[in-house]
Amino acid sequence: MSTGKQLAGLLLLSTALTFPAAAIAQSTGAEGPPPTEEEVPDQELTDDVETANETVPGDVVEEEQAEPDISIPGGTIVVTGRRTRDVTRASPQVVTVLDTASIARTGEGDIAGALGRVTGLSQQGNGLVYVRGLGDRYSLALLNGLPLPSPQPLSRVVPLDIFPTSVVASSLVQKTYSANFPGEFGGGVINLTTRAIPTESFLTVSGSLSGDSETTFGPGYTYFGGNWDWTGFDQGRRDVGNYGALQGFFDSGARINDDGVDTRAILQDLNDPNLYLVQKIGDIPANFSAGVTAGTSFDVGSDGLLGIIATGSISNKWRNRFITKQTAVNADLDLDTDFNEFVTDNRVLVNSLLGFGLKLGEHKFRFTNLYIHDTLKRASLEQGIDFQDDDEELIQDTSWFERQLFNSQFVGELESGDLSVDLRGGYAQTKREAPFEWTFEYVRTNNANDPFGDVYLNTLDPQRGGAIVSFSDLKEDLWYGGIDVGYFVTDGLNATVGYAYTDTDRFSTRREFDIRASSGFPDAFGAFRPDNLLGDALIDFAFDPDAQAEGGIGPYNLTIFETTQSDPAFAAALEIHAAYGKVNIRPFDTLSIDVGVRYEDAVQSVEAVEVFAEPLGSTSGTLLENDYWLPGGTLTWELTDSLQFRASASKTIARPQFRELIFQTYFDPETNRQFNGNPRLVDSELTNYEARLEYYIGGGSRASVAGFYKEIENPIEVFTSFSDNEIISGFANAPSAELYGGEAELQYNFDLMDLGGWFDSQQLVLIANYTYTQSEIKVGPDDIASVFPFADQPATNFFDNGVPLTGQSDHLVNLQLGLEDLDRLSQFTVLLKYASERVTSRGAGPLPDIIEEPGLTLDFVVRQGFEVFGDKELELKFEARNLTGRDHEEFQTNGTNRIDINSYDVGRSISLGASIKF
Secondary structure, eight states: OOHHHHHHHHHHHHHHHHSOOOOOOOOSSOOOOOOOTTTSOOTTOSHHHHHHTOOOTTOOOOOOOOOOOOOOTTTTSOOOSOOOSOHHHHOSSOEEOOOHHHHHHHTOSSHHHHHTTSTTEEEOTTSOEEETTBOGGGEEEEETTEEOOOSSTTOSSOOGGGOOGGGEEEEEEEOSOOTTSOSOOSSEEEEEEEOOOOSSOEEEEEEEEEEETTTTTSOEEEOOOOTTGGGTOOOSTTOGGGOHHHHHHHHHTOOTTSTTOOHHHHHHHHOOGGGTOOEEESSOOOEEEEEEEEEEEEEETTTEEEEEEEEEEEEEEEEEEEEEEEEESSTTOOEEEEEEEEEEEEEEEEEEEEEEEEEETTEEEEEEEEEEEEEEEEEEEEEEEETTTTEEEEEEEEEEEEEEEEEEEEEEEEEETTEEEEEEEEEEEEEEEEEEEEEEEEEEOOOTTSTTTTSOBOOSSTTSOEEEEEEEEEEEEEEEEEEEEEEEEETTEEEEEEEEEEEEEEEEEEEEEEEEEOTTSOGGGGGSOHHHHTSHHHHHHHTOHHHHHHHTOOOOOEEEEETTTTSOEEEEEEEEEEEEEEEEEEEETTEEEEEEEEEEEEEEEEEEOOOSSSOOOOOOOEEEEEEEEEEEEEEEEEOSSSEEEEEEEEEEEEOOOHHHHSOOOEEETTTTEEEOOOTTOOOEEEEEEEEEEEEEEETTEEEEEEEEEEEEESOEEEEEEEETTEEEEEEEEOSEEEEEEEEEEEEEEEEOGGGOGGGGGEEEEEEEEEEEEEEEEEOOTTOEEOOTTSOOEEGGGTOOTTOOOTTOOSEEEEEEEEEEESSSSEEEEEEEEEEOOEEEEBOSTTSOOEEEOOEEEEEEEEEEEEEETTTEEEEEEEEEEOTTOOOBOEEEEOSSOEEESSBBOOOOEEEEEEEEEO
8 A cells, every 4th residue: 555545544544643532421410321333433533544553673562442423623744753543642742541441430420520430531510621720711621622602701612511322422531731732831731522423323312310318308498489490491480571660670771769760660570479479399309311313324425424313302300509608707717607508500501413424535514503501590598597687597599500601603524635724613612591599688686675686587687688689691613623734754654733813702691780779668578479579559558648557557668779870781701813833753673752832822802781771981891902923742662562761841821711810790600609700800821841651561451650740921810808798709910830740550350250250351440540739829029910900919818829720620530440340241340539728818917718629429330231122222320429428518618717608518319320222
């Protein structure tokens, strides 16, 4: 076979060699098993690829395995001199690989959970994945090599727990930077590739039931909402457009207290007990999920294949949390407030995908349409004491957070001899709506001189109760496109150049209204429950002087104050032009050098939008115009047939998220905190170094050790402050920081056939990894921090010198021990995960930092396959999670005293799932 023909084969294989699959897992709930080889074909197994994998002297022949379907920018032009099928070893960059079988072994409910078991990665409770202790701002998430907007206001990347297995063919984790990826690459990249062309028609139906000891069949709270809430879709009750007076006010440009505003009609529109009247559930039902996936393919012409895949699924999950919430008044951690909150969350996740894949000879085309709808319905009751005045408070919250992602994209991968061309483009939109977020507060004074001192009252007065409702809306549009051109110059030299463009626009509004009564409001009315307190009767009474006179009660007024009047709406934009070039040089068979540089020019802006006819002249906008040269290189040296050494260095960046720049209050239901943005944030710049030894034992077994070091200029950190006894989290640039550490990983397979009998086909699998990380913020006496709306001040007011970065655990440990059958689906796996304590936010003023202690969790997963109805494939799965009963602990401590900020019992959980393939 000619050299050109061999190089063409290498071009086809190089995508998998450079960017292997890292994770395929089941989503929240269980939409079905990971895709089989028939459902996601081995598209790279052509005659050319098989020829390219023929051994040459010195090669290590690995066990034959199907290559994953991977789609990334510029991913078809880089290969190394080795002809091995082990993609972890063959990649010129540092990658961590979890194939389909490995992810299925973990039994995790979503991709975020599976990635949380990768060396150096940890998962946060909100579906975000941290790399080496760096927050999600330092991670990069792509879909088919293209960017994704996030439907989560506080996250730069999409929460990965919303991606189900049924829509994903593969994912990867790459920890060292290469210039074909965007420059916002602080810790690593996670790329998801959607399913494309099945080799045979199939239909898979799946379902599961699950529950946990804190929630299932126990009591909880909810509110009615609407008949279709269980689907995650509102039937129109929460649509502000259906409320004439309220929508008319929003459209008018008037302020709430302007003459001509019909306060009475607005109050009557707001008054819908179905949206705020909390009810007790006697027995919370079990969680459920159901899904269907189907695919087929057709021959096109003499060498073409057209594939169609469609999926749809729904999961409905309940969660109870009994949260301890305390605040301190001083550095001795004497209590300022002490509250307990009972929260019931009902999360509904609906997703669908329609994908088309076309293969014409060596060319591949992919057209993907993905829809994800994620809804959280929340009801809570909170009771506690404020030690400043010894008042006891009872607080009720109800909310509905509806997130939506739509993504439509095209990818064309063209191959012609030594030349490859990738074309990528598409459109994505995310939305987040949170209408009718209600808070009602009742106060009991316990004052002997108060005739109602032993009764919880809400007199619609900030001194004794209140009723607050807010409306939030976020919409983000993202257009993107790019081209990558690769060429094999010689067998030891290949090169790639590329261009990428992204244009992101976000519009965000939040309107919060505080309903208040005048001093004439009778105290006795304050004992009414919320639907009577704001019922039509009392509203009519407040606006009808004749009715008040007849009742013999002094007149009172009901008014509305808009607390967000200064900055109710923002428009944000980010436009990036990027170009790169990179080469892969192999001067010797055992040495490979992958080096490149990326240029990015970006304009990021946030501007306050005037929604009122009379502008207020907000000054809380920002404009960041920066361009960067971002080099990156990795050297791979094969010391022996089994041992290789890697070294890499790069420069990357991290831009502030839109939400962090917007001076607008946002409540995060996961962390139970409020956040305000800071328009004065600037970009962070990172310098990255890594060295690694990898030892390949054979038969899929391997071991590695690595060390890494990062310098970060202007890292963005979270700090806390107090506003009216409420904890408010904000963002600020610390002067600088450094992070360093090491990793160790082992995967070893023990063949048990020598034991004979039943063990002939059995294998023990041991997977263990450990990551040690240290980080340190550096703050000097002359360093300045800029936090809106305050004047610049010493950085020591927000940060202490030498403290670790937020989100960084010193120790991360993962251990998997499994027994597997090599001839059929039968797996028993024990999984252990440990993460040491980490800082989640800086303490306010003299208070210590807020610390989370993830601790140790132990899980057990069983998967068993059967043949039913002749040739149908049935899979049963059993999961037992958190067997140690590890709780969520978030606290402050000064070494002597401790207070809990956001601590609750997690409970143990079990799940039973089944899927059948026709």
